[in-house]
Amino acid sequence: MKTLKMAGHAVPALGQGTWNMGEQAARKQDEVRALQLGLDLGLTLIDTAEMYGEGGAEEVVGAAIAGRRDEAFVVSKVYPHNASFDGVQAACERSLRRLKVETIDLYLLHWQGHHPLAETFDGFEALKSAGKIKAWGVSNFDLENMEEALGYGAPATNQVLYNLMKRGIEFDLLPWARERQLPIMAYSPLETHGREQAALLGNPGLKMVADAHGVTPAQIALAWVLHQDDVIAIPKAVDPVHLRANRAAADIRLSADDLAALDQAFPPPRRRRALDMR
Secondary structure: OOEEEEOOEEEEOEOEOOOOOOOOHHHHHHHHHHHHHHHHOOOOEEEOOOOHHHHHHHHHHHHHHOOOHHHOEEEEEEOHHHOOHHHHHHHHHHHHHHHOOOOEOEEEEOOOOOOOHHHHHHHHHHHHHOOOEOOEEEEOOOHHHHHHHHOOOOOOOEEEEOEOOEOHHHOOHHHHHHHOOOOEEEEOOOOOOHHHHHHHHOOHHHHHHHHHHOOOHHHHHHHHHHHOOOEEEOOOOOOHHHHHHHHHHOOOOOOHHHHHHHHHHOOOOOOOOOOOOO
């Protein structure tokens, strides 16, 4: 599988998301087993956040990686309202307890809030010095946010919404990040909401490319994100069939004709757009 270097580690371009996990006790064991299957398949980067299930998703991740900590690259995120200097210390400690780990591999500011970035990043550096986190980054930052962030530190990544239907970052943010060798993490690479996901996966152009490869539209949509340089995709899947299909998508090679057909179906941006967010 394609790998990228992030925070000094080689990580797979295809990881696992946990948004909406940890919200129902009855589903916890299925979610744990799904993440463990993902690890078996080489999807060793697992992304979570204190916001997901108000810590429930972190507990699912903790159960999934128990006894397998060395296999997993764990990413978590702090709420903006907890992102003061002291706030990030306390929030990180809570995440560590839920994850049942001593160190978080990559800790992100979930989006920019009212606390000054300098204070947040100083808090991250204190966590790093204490061995609580190995690296830090940001999420949902547009180009102006990123330029401001670089004035105070060096984020390891920026996690943003990116898929065939949401290509706005290609106009400015993605080229800017590539110039600085800063990888992008793409959340919701297959969309998440029913209507938007249906519009994506039901697109005739996407279905045409999928039929030509003998795979599903979802696999082509994911393969397209994985085709992009310096981009890591983190789809969420609980169904083992979906997980295996996601892993298979990492092996699909899109031709120039495929890419042209997808550009026609989902035109790239011709002007700057506001950052898409969930």
